[in-house]
Amino acid sequence: MREPRRILILGAGGHGRVVLDILLQAGPCQVVGFLDNNADIHGRRIDGIPVLGPIDDLTTLAEQHDVGGVIVAIGDNGVRRGLARHVDRSGLTVLNAVHPSATLAHNATLGRNVVVAAGVVVCAHCQIGDSVILNTGCLIDYQTMIGEGSHICPGVRIAGRVKVEPGVFVGIGATVVPKVTLGCESIVGAGAVVIEDVPALATVIGVPARRIKLAAASEEIAAMLLPARV
Ligand SMILES: CC(C)(COP(=O)(O)OP(=O)(O)OC[C@H]1O[C@@H](n2cnc3c(N)ncnc32)[C@H](O)[C@@H]1OP(=O)(O)O)[C@@H](O)C(=O)NCCC(=O)NCCS
Incomplete structure:
Protein backbone atom coordinates (compact mmCIF):
# COMPACT_ATOMS: atom_id res chain seq x y z
CA MET A 1 0.00 0.00 0.00
CA ARG A 2 1.24 3.53 -0.81
CA GLU A 3 2.29 5.77 2.07
CA PRO A 4 -0.20 8.62 2.65
CA ARG A 5 0.92 11.93 1.19
CA ARG A 6 2.74 14.23 3.63
CA ILE A 7 1.09 17.65 3.52
CA LEU A 8 1.86 21.18 4.75
CA ILE A 9 -0.94 23.71 5.27
CA LEU A 10 0.09 27.35 4.74
CA GLY A 11 -1.95 29.45 7.16
CA ALA A 12 -2.98 28.39 10.65
CA GLY A 13 -5.99 30.71 11.04
CA GLY A 14 -9.68 29.81 10.88
CA HIS A 15 -9.54 28.78 7.24
CA GLY A 16 -6.42 26.66 7.86
CA ARG A 17 -8.30 24.70 10.53
CA VAL A 18 -11.24 24.13 8.18
CA VAL A 19 -8.85 22.86 5.52
CA LEU A 20 -7.18 20.53 8.05
CA ASP A 21 -10.56 19.01 8.87
CA ILE A 22 -11.43 18.58 5.17
CA LEU A 23 -8.11 16.84 4.47
CA LEU A 24 -8.56 14.50 7.44
CA GLN A 25 -12.14 13.66 6.43
CA ALA A 26 -11.16 13.17 2.80
CA GLY A 27 -8.96 10.18 3.34
CA PRO A 28 -5.50 8.92 3.93
CA CYS A 29 -3.05 11.77 4.25
CA GLN A 30 -0.57 12.90 6.83
CA VAL A 31 -0.69 16.60 7.67
CA VAL A 32 2.83 17.17 9.00
CA GLY A 33 2.29 20.78 10.03
CA PHE A 34 1.07 24.30 9.49
CA LEU A 35 3.30 27.20 8.44
CA ASP A 36 2.26 30.68 9.51
CA ASN A 37 4.04 34.03 9.59
CA ASN A 38 2.68 34.81 13.07
CA ALA A 39 5.76 34.03 15.21
CA ASP A 40 3.61 33.91 18.39
CA ILE A 41 2.16 30.54 17.38
CA HIS A 42 5.36 28.84 16.19
CA GLY A 43 5.91 25.65 18.17
CA ARG A 44 2.26 25.44 19.26
CA ARG A 45 -0.14 22.70 18.18
CA ILE A 46 -3.47 23.40 16.51
CA ASP A 47 -5.90 20.48 16.59
CA GLY A 48 -2.86 18.32 17.39
CA ILE A 49 -0.82 19.51 14.38
CA PRO A 50 2.37 21.55 15.02
CA VAL A 51 2.98 25.03 13.65
CA LEU A 52 6.47 24.42 12.28
CA GLY A 53 7.57 27.95 11.38
CA PRO A 54 7.07 30.86 8.97
CA ILE A 55 5.76 30.53 5.44
CA ASP A 56 8.94 32.30 4.31
CA ASP A 57 10.86 29.10 5.26
CA LEU A 58 8.61 26.91 3.12
CA THR A 59 11.29 25.44 0.86
CA THR A 60 13.60 24.43 3.73
CA LEU A 61 10.81 23.08 5.95
CA ALA A 62 9.21 21.15 3.07
CA GLU A 63 12.53 19.45 2.41
CA GLN A 64 13.20 18.74 6.11
CA HIS A 65 9.76 17.14 6.53
CA ASP A 66 9.75 15.26 3.22
CA VAL A 67 6.58 17.01 2.13
CA GLY A 68 4.65 15.69 -0.90
CA GLY A 69 2.09 18.47 -1.23
CA VAL A 70 1.12 21.95 -0.03
CA ILE A 71 -2.18 23.75 0.28
CA VAL A 72 -2.50 27.50 0.79
CA ALA A 73 -5.25 28.07 3.37
CA ILE A 74 -5.36 31.84 3.75
CA GLY A 75 -8.70 33.63 3.75
CA ASP A 76 -7.56 36.84 2.00
CA ASN A 77 -8.20 36.29 -1.71
CA GLY A 78 -5.20 38.23 -3.02
CA VAL A 79 -2.70 36.74 -0.57
CA ARG A 80 -3.95 33.19 -1.19
CA ARG A 81 -3.77 33.59 -4.96
CA GLY A 82 -0.27 35.15 -4.90
CA LEU A 83 1.15 32.61 -2.49
CA ALA A 84 -0.28 29.65 -4.40
CA ARG A 85 1.33 30.93 -7.61
CA HIS A 86 4.63 31.29 -5.74
CA VAL A 87 4.42 27.73 -4.34
CA ASP A 88 3.62 26.41 -7.81
CA ARG A 89 6.66 28.18 -9.30
CA SER A 90 8.89 26.81 -6.53
CA GLY A 91 8.24 23.27 -7.83
CA LEU A 92 6.21 21.99 -4.86
CA THR A 93 2.92 20.23 -5.60
CA VAL A 94 -0.14 22.38 -4.86
CA LEU A 95 -3.08 20.29 -3.68
CA ASN A 96 -6.87 20.57 -3.49
CA ALA A 97 -8.97 19.72 -0.42
CA VAL A 98 -12.40 18.30 -1.23
CA HIS A 99 -14.74 17.24 1.58
CA PRO A 100 -16.22 13.76 1.02
CA VAL A 207 -32.30 42.70 -2.22
CA PRO A 208 -32.07 43.41 -5.09
CA ALA A 209 -28.36 44.12 -4.78
CA ARG A 210 -27.27 47.76 -5.17
CA ARG A 211 -23.82 49.27 -5.32
CA ILE A 212 -22.49 51.02 -2.21
CA LYS A 213 -18.76 51.27 -2.95
CA LEU A 214 -16.14 51.11 -5.69
CA ALA A 215 -12.60 50.27 -4.60
CA ALA A 216 -9.45 51.61 -6.26
CA ALA A 217 -7.79 49.14 -8.62
CA SER A 218 -4.46 47.57 -7.65
CA GLU A 219 -1.84 47.56 -10.44
CA GLU A 220 -2.53 43.88 -11.15
CA ILE A 221 -6.26 44.46 -11.46
CA ALA A 222 -5.84 47.68 -13.46
CA ALA A 223 -3.81 45.66 -15.99
CA MET A 224 -6.52 42.99 -16.16
CA LEU A 225 -9.18 45.63 -16.78
CA LEU A 226 -7.33 47.31 -19.68
CA PRO A 227 -8.94 46.66 -23.04
CA ALA A 228 -6.92 44.06 -24.97
CA ARG A 229 -4.44 45.62 -27.40
CA VAL A 230 -4.83 44.56 -31.03
C1 LIG B 1 -20.97 43.96 2.35
C2 LIG B 1 -19.88 44.05 3.37
C3 LIG B 1 -18.59 43.48 2.79
C4 LIG B 1 -19.71 45.54 3.63
O1 LIG B 1 -18.72 45.78 4.54
P1 LIG B 1 -18.14 47.26 4.68
O2 LIG B 1 -17.57 47.68 3.37
O3 LIG B 1 -17.23 47.28 5.87
O4 LIG B 1 -19.44 48.15 4.88
P2 LIG B 1 -20.06 48.74 6.24
O5 LIG B 1 -20.07 47.71 7.33
O6 LIG B 1 -19.40 50.05 6.47
O7 LIG B 1 -21.59 48.97 5.81
C5 LIG B 1 -21.98 50.00 4.93
C6 LIG B 1 -23.51 50.07 4.95
O8 LIG B 1 -24.04 48.88 4.36
C7 LIG B 1 -24.89 48.17 5.29
N1 LIG B 1 -24.60 46.75 5.10
C8 LIG B 1 -23.40 46.15 5.25
N2 LIG B 1 -23.48 44.85 4.91
C9 LIG B 1 -24.77 44.63 4.56
C10 LIG B 1 -25.45 43.46 4.12
N3 LIG B 1 -24.81 42.30 3.95
N4 LIG B 1 -26.75 43.58 3.80
C11 LIG B 1 -27.41 44.78 3.96
N5 LIG B 1 -26.79 45.91 4.37
C12 LIG B 1 -25.49 45.84 4.67
C13 LIG B 1 -24.47 48.70 6.67
O9 LIG B 1 -25.53 48.56 7.58
C14 LIG B 1 -24.12 50.13 6.35
O10 LIG B 1 -25.33 50.84 6.21
P3 LIG B 1 -25.42 52.40 6.64
O11 LIG B 1 -24.44 53.14 5.74
O12 LIG B 1 -26.86 52.74 6.37
O13 LIG B 1 -25.03 52.46 8.09
C15 LIG B 1 -20.16 43.27 4.68
O14 LIG B 1 -21.10 43.91 5.50
C16 LIG B 1 -20.66 41.84 4.41
O15 LIG B 1 -21.85 41.58 4.12
N6 LIG B 1 -19.70 40.92 4.50
C17 LIG B 1 -19.96 39.52 4.34
C18 LIG B 1 -19.20 38.75 5.40
C19 LIG B 1 -19.34 37.26 5.22
O16 LIG B 1 -20.20 36.77 4.52
N7 LIG B 1 -18.49 36.53 5.89
C20 LIG B 1 -18.51 35.09 5.81
C21 LIG B 1 -17.10 34.57 5.85
S1 LIG B 1 -17.05 32.83 5.63
Missing part, protein backbone atom coordinates in the same frame (compact mmCIF):
# COMPACT_ATOMS: atom_id res chain seq x y z
CA SER A 101 -19.77 15.12 1.44
CA ALA A 102 -19.35 17.51 -1.51
CA THR A 103 -21.03 16.57 -4.79
CA LEU A 104 -19.14 17.44 -7.95
CA ALA A 105 -20.55 16.79 -11.43
CA HIS A 106 -18.44 14.35 -13.42
CA ASN A 107 -17.63 17.04 -15.97
CA ALA A 108 -17.00 19.92 -13.55
CA THR A 109 -13.35 20.97 -13.54
CA LEU A 110 -11.27 22.14 -10.58
CA GLY A 111 -8.02 24.11 -10.77
CA ARG A 112 -5.29 23.81 -8.16
CA ASN A 113 -5.31 24.90 -4.53
CA VAL A 114 -9.09 24.65 -4.56
CA VAL A 115 -10.97 24.06 -1.29
CA VAL A 116 -14.40 22.47 -1.48
CA ALA A 117 -16.03 22.35 1.96
CA ALA A 118 -18.73 20.09 3.42
CA GLY A 119 -22.04 19.87 1.57
CA VAL A 120 -21.03 21.87 -1.51
CA VAL A 121 -22.79 21.05 -4.80
CA VAL A 122 -21.09 21.83 -8.12
CA CYS A 123 -23.27 21.05 -11.14
CA ALA A 124 -22.50 20.01 -14.70
CA HIS A 125 -19.89 21.83 -16.81
CA CYS A 126 -18.82 24.24 -14.08
CA GLN A 127 -15.23 25.48 -14.17
CA ILE A 128 -13.65 26.28 -10.82
CA GLY A 129 -10.39 28.24 -11.04
CA ASP A 130 -7.17 27.98 -9.02
CA SER A 131 -7.22 29.00 -5.34
CA VAL A 132 -11.01 29.20 -5.17
CA ILE A 133 -12.79 28.53 -1.87
CA LEU A 134 -16.23 26.94 -2.21
CA ASN A 135 -17.32 27.22 1.39
CA THR A 136 -19.74 25.09 3.40
CA GLY A 137 -22.98 24.17 1.66
CA CYS A 138 -22.74 26.52 -1.32
CA LEU A 139 -24.41 25.62 -4.63
CA ILE A 140 -22.86 26.35 -8.02
CA ASP A 141 -25.32 25.59 -10.80
CA TYR A 142 -24.56 24.38 -14.32
CA GLN A 143 -21.99 25.97 -16.65
CA THR A 144 -20.90 28.58 -14.15
CA MET A 145 -17.29 29.74 -14.07
CA ILE A 146 -15.58 30.80 -10.84
CA GLY A 147 -12.40 32.82 -11.41
CA GLU A 148 -9.03 32.37 -9.70
CA GLY A 149 -8.81 33.32 -6.04
CA SER A 150 -12.53 33.88 -5.48
CA HIS A 151 -14.27 32.97 -2.21
CA ILE A 152 -17.86 31.73 -2.33
CA CYS A 153 -19.03 31.82 1.29
CA PRO A 154 -21.26 29.33 3.13
CA GLY A 155 -24.80 28.88 1.86
CA VAL A 156 -24.36 30.96 -1.32
CA ARG A 157 -26.50 29.97 -4.32
CA ILE A 158 -25.07 30.80 -7.72
CA ALA A 159 -27.35 29.99 -10.66
CA GLY A 160 -26.38 28.63 -14.06
CA ARG A 161 -24.12 30.35 -16.62
CA VAL A 162 -22.83 32.92 -14.17
CA LYS A 163 -19.32 34.28 -14.71
CA VAL A 164 -17.45 35.07 -11.51
CA GLU A 165 -14.25 36.90 -12.43
CA PRO A 166 -11.02 36.52 -10.38
CA GLY A 167 -10.78 37.66 -6.77
CA VAL A 168 -14.52 37.98 -6.09
CA PHE A 169 -15.93 37.61 -2.54
CA VAL A 170 -19.56 36.44 -2.32
CA GLY A 171 -20.80 36.85 1.27
CA ILE A 172 -22.67 34.26 3.29
CA GLY A 173 -26.12 33.31 2.04
CA ALA A 174 -26.10 35.50 -1.09
CA THR A 175 -27.96 34.50 -4.26
CA VAL A 176 -26.91 35.21 -7.85
CA VAL A 177 -29.43 34.79 -10.70
CA PRO A 178 -28.48 33.14 -14.04
CA LYS A 179 -26.10 34.61 -16.62
CA VAL A 180 -24.80 37.60 -14.69
CA THR A 181 -21.13 38.54 -14.38
CA LEU A 182 -19.50 39.44 -11.08
CA GLY A 183 -16.57 41.67 -12.07
CA CYS A 184 -12.99 41.23 -10.89
CA GLU A 185 -12.51 41.69 -7.12
CA SER A 186 -16.12 42.70 -6.57
CA ILE A 187 -17.78 42.01 -3.20
CA VAL A 188 -21.32 40.75 -2.74
CA GLY A 189 -22.68 41.39 0.77
CA ALA A 190 -24.14 38.69 2.99
CA GLY A 191 -27.70 37.82 1.98
CA ALA A 192 -27.72 39.96 -1.18
CA VAL A 193 -29.68 38.92 -4.27
CA VAL A 194 -27.74 39.85 -7.40
CA ILE A 195 -29.97 40.28 -10.45
CA GLU A 196 -27.63 42.19 -12.80
CA ASP A 197 -23.92 42.41 -13.62
CA VAL A 198 -21.67 43.76 -10.87
CA PRO A 199 -18.80 46.00 -12.07
CA ALA A 200 -15.22 45.15 -11.17
CA LEU A 201 -14.17 46.36 -7.67
CA ALA A 202 -17.76 47.23 -6.67
CA THR A 203 -19.39 46.26 -3.36
CA VAL A 204 -23.10 45.45 -3.63
CA ILE A 205 -25.62 44.71 -0.87
CA GLY A 206 -29.32 44.11 -0.39
Whole structure:
Protein backbone atom coordinates (compact mmCIF):
# COMPACT_ATOMS: atom_id res chain seq x y z
CA MET A 1 0.00 0.00 0.00
CA ARG A 2 1.24 3.53 -0.81
CA GLU A 3 2.29 5.77 2.07
CA PRO A 4 -0.20 8.62 2.65
CA ARG A 5 0.92 11.93 1.19
CA ARG A 6 2.74 14.23 3.63
CA ILE A 7 1.09 17.65 3.52
CA LEU A 8 1.86 21.18 4.75
CA ILE A 9 -0.94 23.71 5.27
CA LEU A 10 0.09 27.35 4.74
CA GLY A 11 -1.95 29.45 7.16
CA ALA A 12 -2.98 28.39 10.65
CA GLY A 13 -5.99 30.71 11.04
CA GLY A 14 -9.68 29.81 10.88
CA HIS A 15 -9.54 28.78 7.24
CA GLY A 16 -6.42 26.66 7.86
CA ARG A 17 -8.30 24.70 10.53
CA VAL A 18 -11.24 24.13 8.18
CA VAL A 19 -8.85 22.86 5.52
CA LEU A 20 -7.18 20.53 8.05
CA ASP A 21 -10.56 19.01 8.87
CA ILE A 22 -11.43 18.58 5.17
CA LEU A 23 -8.11 16.84 4.47
CA LEU A 24 -8.56 14.50 7.44
CA GLN A 25 -12.14 13.66 6.43
CA ALA A 26 -11.16 13.17 2.80
CA GLY A 27 -8.96 10.18 3.34
CA PRO A 28 -5.50 8.92 3.93
CA CYS A 29 -3.05 11.77 4.25
CA GLN A 30 -0.57 12.90 6.83
CA VAL A 31 -0.69 16.60 7.67
CA VAL A 32 2.83 17.17 9.00
CA GLY A 33 2.29 20.78 10.03
CA PHE A 34 1.07 24.30 9.49
CA LEU A 35 3.30 27.20 8.44
CA ASP A 36 2.26 30.68 9.51
CA ASN A 37 4.04 34.03 9.59
CA ASN A 38 2.68 34.81 13.07
CA ALA A 39 5.76 34.03 15.21
CA ASP A 40 3.61 33.91 18.39
CA ILE A 41 2.16 30.54 17.38
CA HIS A 42 5.36 28.84 16.19
CA GLY A 43 5.91 25.65 18.17
CA ARG A 44 2.26 25.44 19.26
CA ARG A 45 -0.14 22.70 18.18
CA ILE A 46 -3.47 23.40 16.51
CA ASP A 47 -5.90 20.48 16.59
CA GLY A 48 -2.86 18.32 17.39
CA ILE A 49 -0.82 19.51 14.38
CA PRO A 50 2.37 21.55 15.02
CA VAL A 51 2.98 25.03 13.65
CA LEU A 52 6.47 24.42 12.28
CA GLY A 53 7.57 27.95 11.38
CA PRO A 54 7.07 30.86 8.97
CA ILE A 55 5.76 30.53 5.44
CA ASP A 56 8.94 32.30 4.31
CA ASP A 57 10.86 29.10 5.26
CA LEU A 58 8.61 26.91 3.12
CA THR A 59 11.29 25.44 0.86
CA THR A 60 13.60 24.43 3.73
CA LEU A 61 10.81 23.08 5.95
CA ALA A 62 9.21 21.15 3.07
CA GLU A 63 12.53 19.45 2.41
CA GLN A 64 13.20 18.74 6.11
CA HIS A 65 9.76 17.14 6.53
CA ASP A 66 9.75 15.26 3.22
CA VAL A 67 6.58 17.01 2.13
CA GLY A 68 4.65 15.69 -0.90
CA GLY A 69 2.09 18.47 -1.23
CA VAL A 70 1.12 21.95 -0.03
CA ILE A 71 -2.18 23.75 0.28
CA VAL A 72 -2.50 27.50 0.79
CA ALA A 73 -5.25 28.07 3.37
CA ILE A 74 -5.36 31.84 3.75
CA GLY A 75 -8.70 33.63 3.75
CA ASP A 76 -7.56 36.84 2.00
CA ASN A 77 -8.20 36.29 -1.71
CA GLY A 78 -5.20 38.23 -3.02
CA VAL A 79 -2.70 36.74 -0.57
CA ARG A 80 -3.95 33.19 -1.19
CA ARG A 81 -3.77 33.59 -4.96
CA GLY A 82 -0.27 35.15 -4.90
CA LEU A 83 1.15 32.61 -2.49
CA ALA A 84 -0.28 29.65 -4.40
CA ARG A 85 1.33 30.93 -7.61
CA HIS A 86 4.63 31.29 -5.74
CA VAL A 87 4.42 27.73 -4.34
CA ASP A 88 3.62 26.41 -7.81
CA ARG A 89 6.66 28.18 -9.30
CA SER A 90 8.89 26.81 -6.53
CA GLY A 91 8.24 23.27 -7.83
CA LEU A 92 6.21 21.99 -4.86
CA THR A 93 2.92 20.23 -5.60
CA VAL A 94 -0.14 22.38 -4.86
CA LEU A 95 -3.08 20.29 -3.68
CA ASN A 96 -6.87 20.57 -3.49
CA ALA A 97 -8.97 19.72 -0.42
CA VAL A 98 -12.40 18.30 -1.23
CA HIS A 99 -14.74 17.24 1.58
CA PRO A 100 -16.22 13.76 1.02
CA SER A 101 -19.77 15.12 1.44
CA ALA A 102 -19.35 17.51 -1.51
CA THR A 103 -21.03 16.57 -4.79
CA LEU A 104 -19.14 17.44 -7.95
CA ALA A 105 -20.55 16.79 -11.43
CA HIS A 106 -18.44 14.35 -13.42
CA ASN A 107 -17.63 17.04 -15.97
CA ALA A 108 -17.00 19.92 -13.55
CA THR A 109 -13.35 20.97 -13.54
CA LEU A 110 -11.27 22.14 -10.58
CA GLY A 111 -8.02 24.11 -10.77
CA ARG A 112 -5.29 23.81 -8.16
CA ASN A 113 -5.31 24.90 -4.53
CA VAL A 114 -9.09 24.65 -4.56
CA VAL A 115 -10.97 24.06 -1.29
CA VAL A 116 -14.40 22.47 -1.48
CA ALA A 117 -16.03 22.35 1.96
CA ALA A 118 -18.73 20.09 3.42
CA GLY A 119 -22.04 19.87 1.57
CA VAL A 120 -21.03 21.87 -1.51
CA VAL A 121 -22.79 21.05 -4.80
CA VAL A 122 -21.09 21.83 -8.12
CA CYS A 123 -23.27 21.05 -11.14
CA ALA A 124 -22.50 20.01 -14.70
CA HIS A 125 -19.89 21.83 -16.81
CA CYS A 126 -18.82 24.24 -14.08
CA GLN A 127 -15.23 25.48 -14.17
CA ILE A 128 -13.65 26.28 -10.82
CA GLY A 129 -10.39 28.24 -11.04
CA ASP A 130 -7.17 27.98 -9.02
CA SER A 131 -7.22 29.00 -5.34
CA VAL A 132 -11.01 29.20 -5.17
CA ILE A 133 -12.79 28.53 -1.87
CA LEU A 134 -16.23 26.94 -2.21
CA ASN A 135 -17.32 27.22 1.39
CA THR A 136 -19.74 25.09 3.40
CA GLY A 137 -22.98 24.17 1.66
CA CYS A 138 -22.74 26.52 -1.32
CA LEU A 139 -24.41 25.62 -4.63
CA ILE A 140 -22.86 26.35 -8.02
CA ASP A 141 -25.32 25.59 -10.80
CA TYR A 142 -24.56 24.38 -14.32
CA GLN A 143 -21.99 25.97 -16.65
CA THR A 144 -20.90 28.58 -14.15
CA MET A 145 -17.29 29.74 -14.07
CA ILE A 146 -15.58 30.80 -10.84
CA GLY A 147 -12.40 32.82 -11.41
CA GLU A 148 -9.03 32.37 -9.70
CA GLY A 149 -8.81 33.32 -6.04
CA SER A 150 -12.53 33.88 -5.48
CA HIS A 151 -14.27 32.97 -2.21
CA ILE A 152 -17.86 31.73 -2.33
CA CYS A 153 -19.03 31.82 1.29
CA PRO A 154 -21.26 29.33 3.13
CA GLY A 155 -24.80 28.88 1.86
CA VAL A 156 -24.36 30.96 -1.32
CA ARG A 157 -26.50 29.97 -4.32
CA ILE A 158 -25.07 30.80 -7.72
CA ALA A 159 -27.35 29.99 -10.66
CA GLY A 160 -26.38 28.63 -14.06
CA ARG A 161 -24.12 30.35 -16.62
CA VAL A 162 -22.83 32.92 -14.17
CA LYS A 163 -19.32 34.28 -14.71
CA VAL A 164 -17.45 35.07 -11.51
CA GLU A 165 -14.25 36.90 -12.43
CA PRO A 166 -11.02 36.52 -10.38
CA GLY A 167 -10.78 37.66 -6.77
CA VAL A 168 -14.52 37.98 -6.09
CA PHE A 169 -15.93 37.61 -2.54
CA VAL A 170 -19.56 36.44 -2.32
CA GLY A 171 -20.80 36.85 1.27
CA ILE A 172 -22.67 34.26 3.29
CA GLY A 173 -26.12 33.31 2.04
CA ALA A 174 -26.10 35.50 -1.09
CA THR A 175 -27.96 34.50 -4.26
CA VAL A 176 -26.91 35.21 -7.85
CA VAL A 177 -29.43 34.79 -10.70
CA PRO A 178 -28.48 33.14 -14.04
CA LYS A 179 -26.10 34.61 -16.62
CA VAL A 180 -24.80 37.60 -14.69
CA THR A 181 -21.13 38.54 -14.38
CA LEU A 182 -19.50 39.44 -11.08
CA GLY A 183 -16.57 41.67 -12.07
CA CYS A 184 -12.99 41.23 -10.89
CA GLU A 185 -12.51 41.69 -7.12
CA SER A 186 -16.12 42.70 -6.57
CA ILE A 187 -17.78 42.01 -3.20
CA VAL A 188 -21.32 40.75 -2.74
CA GLY A 189 -22.68 41.39 0.77
CA ALA A 190 -24.14 38.69 2.99
CA GLY A 191 -27.70 37.82 1.98
CA ALA A 192 -27.72 39.96 -1.18
CA VAL A 193 -29.68 38.92 -4.27
CA VAL A 194 -27.74 39.85 -7.40
CA ILE A 195 -29.97 40.28 -10.45
CA GLU A 196 -27.63 42.19 -12.80
CA ASP A 197 -23.92 42.41 -13.62
CA VAL A 198 -21.67 43.76 -10.87
CA PRO A 199 -18.80 46.00 -12.07
CA ALA A 200 -15.22 45.15 -11.17
CA LEU A 201 -14.17 46.36 -7.67
CA ALA A 202 -17.76 47.23 -6.67
CA THR A 203 -19.39 46.26 -3.36
CA VAL A 204 -23.10 45.45 -3.63
CA ILE A 205 -25.62 44.71 -0.87
CA GLY A 206 -29.32 44.11 -0.39
CA VAL A 207 -32.30 42.70 -2.22
CA PRO A 208 -32.07 43.41 -5.09
CA ALA A 209 -28.36 44.12 -4.78
CA ARG A 210 -27.27 47.76 -5.17
CA ARG A 211 -23.82 49.27 -5.32
CA ILE A 212 -22.49 51.02 -2.21
CA LYS A 213 -18.76 51.27 -2.95
CA LEU A 214 -16.14 51.11 -5.69
CA ALA A 215 -12.60 50.27 -4.60
CA ALA A 216 -9.45 51.61 -6.26
CA ALA A 217 -7.79 49.14 -8.62
CA SER A 218 -4.46 47.57 -7.65
CA GLU A 219 -1.84 47.56 -10.44
CA GLU A 220 -2.53 43.88 -11.15
CA ILE A 221 -6.26 44.46 -11.46
CA ALA A 222 -5.84 47.68 -13.46
CA ALA A 223 -3.81 45.66 -15.99
CA MET A 224 -6.52 42.99 -16.16
CA LEU A 225 -9.18 45.63 -16.78
CA LEU A 226 -7.33 47.31 -19.68
CA PRO A 227 -8.94 46.66 -23.04
CA ALA A 228 -6.92 44.06 -24.97
CA ARG A 229 -4.44 45.62 -27.40
CA VAL A 230 -4.83 44.56 -31.03
C1 LIG B 1 -20.97 43.96 2.35
C2 LIG B 1 -19.88 44.05 3.37
C3 LIG B 1 -18.59 43.48 2.79
C4 LIG B 1 -19.71 45.54 3.63
O1 LIG B 1 -18.72 45.78 4.54
P1 LIG B 1 -18.14 47.26 4.68
O2 LIG B 1 -17.57 47.68 3.37
O3 LIG B 1 -17.23 47.28 5.87
O4 LIG B 1 -19.44 48.15 4.88
P2 LIG B 1 -20.06 48.74 6.24
O5 LIG B 1 -20.07 47.71 7.33
O6 LIG B 1 -19.40 50.05 6.47
O7 LIG B 1 -21.59 48.97 5.81
C5 LIG B 1 -21.98 50.00 4.93
C6 LIG B 1 -23.51 50.07 4.95
O8 LIG B 1 -24.04 48.88 4.36
C7 LIG B 1 -24.89 48.17 5.29
N1 LIG B 1 -24.60 46.75 5.10
C8 LIG B 1 -23.40 46.15 5.25
N2 LIG B 1 -23.48 44.85 4.91
C9 LIG B 1 -24.77 44.63 4.56
C10 LIG B 1 -25.45 43.46 4.12
N3 LIG B 1 -24.81 42.30 3.95
N4 LIG B 1 -26.75 43.58 3.80
C11 LIG B 1 -27.41 44.78 3.96
N5 LIG B 1 -26.79 45.91 4.37
C12 LIG B 1 -25.49 45.84 4.67
C13 LIG B 1 -24.47 48.70 6.67
O9 LIG B 1 -25.53 48.56 7.58
C14 LIG B 1 -24.12 50.13 6.35
O10 LIG B 1 -25.33 50.84 6.21
P3 LIG B 1 -25.42 52.40 6.64
O11 LIG B 1 -24.44 53.14 5.74
O12 LIG B 1 -26.86 52.74 6.37
O13 LIG B 1 -25.03 52.46 8.09
C15 LIG B 1 -20.16 43.27 4.68
O14 LIG B 1 -21.10 43.91 5.50
C16 LIG B 1 -20.66 41.84 4.41
O15 LIG B 1 -21.85 41.58 4.12
N6 LIG B 1 -19.70 40.92 4.50
C17 LIG B 1 -19.96 39.52 4.34
C18 LIG B 1 -19.20 38.75 5.40
C19 LIG B 1 -19.34 37.26 5.22
O16 LIG B 1 -20.20 36.77 4.52
N7 LIG B 1 -18.49 36.53 5.89
C20 LIG B 1 -18.51 35.09 5.81
C21 LIG B 1 -17.10 34.57 5.85
S1 LIG B 1 -17.05 32.83 5.63
